[in-house]
Amino acid sequence: MVGVAESDFGTVPDKTAFELQAQAATRAITDAGVVKDDIDGLFSCGHADGLHVLQLAEYLGLQPRFLDSTLVGGSSWETFVEHAVLALEAGRCSTALLVYASTAKSDVKRRYRSSDATFMPSGINQYEVPFGPTLISKYAMVAQRHMYQYGTTSEQLAAIAVATRKNASRNPNAVMRDPISVDDVMASRMVADPLHLLDCCLRTDGGGAIILTTAERARSLRKPPVWVIGAASAESHYSMAQMEDMTISPCARSGPKAFAEAGISHKDVDVLQIYDAFTIMVLLSLEGLGFCKPGEGGPFVEDGKLTWDGALPMNTDGGGLSSNHPGMRGLFLMIEAVRQLRRESTAQVPDAKVAVCNATGGFMSHCSTIVLARD
Secondary structure, eight states: OEEEEEEOOOOOOTTTHHHHHHHHHHHHHHHHHHOGGOOOOOOOOOOSSOHHHHHHHHTOOOSSSSSOOBBTBBBBHHHHHHHHHHHHHHSOOOEEEEEEEEHHHHHHHHTTOOOOOOOOOGGGGGGTGGOOOOOOHHHHHHHHHHHHHHOOHHHHHHHHHHHHHHHTTTOOOOOSOOOOOHHHHHOOOOEEEEEEEGGOOOOEEEEEEEEEEEHHHHHTTTSOEEEEEEEEEEEEOOOGGGOOTOOHHHHHHHHHHHHHTTTTGGGGGGGGEEEBHHHHHHHHHHHHTTTOOOTTTHHHTTSSSSSSSSSSSSSSHHHHHOOOOSSSOHHHHHHHHHHHHHTOOTTTHHHHEEEEEEEEEETTTEEEEEEEEOO
């Protein structure tokens, strides 16, 4: 990884998603020290009505020789890295651009989309949608089950939101920066029992971009490269009715594979970036990745170890709970990880050398785990 950037984010009513993607891509190209004509691999999915990656290539003025539009939810971006590495190693492209943007917040205000991501009742959805589960309520069911099975408390989930807000307080671009307490989270309105408002991610506009290239080219560019040393993906289900165990994230399979490929253990991880659409997602990811045993996530997080200066720094930019969340956030996990390893983060972890990014897509449906290293 040789270039990373974000577009403007927060509330950006004067730009389309394509404009935000162009802005992020331009900034990432500048960050990397390459030129647009170097880009011959394009990886993207998202907002456009069909043939998204073709529309985007045309809009950006690119004619890449390798395209990928894999869509598995918010974890698509880590999956794209896995695919891009394979394409680069095979010589199918030499410089790959991963780019995403959404006007998710502005679209709701304009009534272009609903505030919920539940799909229309066709196919398998016809067996769930009539009973009214929303995106948030599906994760609330996961939280309820974890609480029933292991005694996890709402206060323990709240500790995750408190930690990410502390990290966001150091990020001048984070949407929410004011400190919060466990009591504040508990006092925020209930959205889907047991998830309170502050257990849920933001809805923002915004975009991001990452540039990857070959090892040979990377060594000659503007900034020290960040190396992809491990990657793996795993899926579990599409419909919640087919989730075998609501307390086990698919990262229980992708994590060990990525760690093994990278040749690392948990003690080697200096910084962790976890997709945090909801606090329960973080809890299950920590357990699935093996940082604590199944069912022990609640006690594991309540001592504040997830802050930038804690024992296991996580989501050091503030994450989706406090910094930004424009629809799909997997790309932003890696942007912050690269900044940590290049010593450019606003909440810098001293001497960070290894970062793990774990993204979740769908309804705990798919996970992709990436291991990045400074050396």
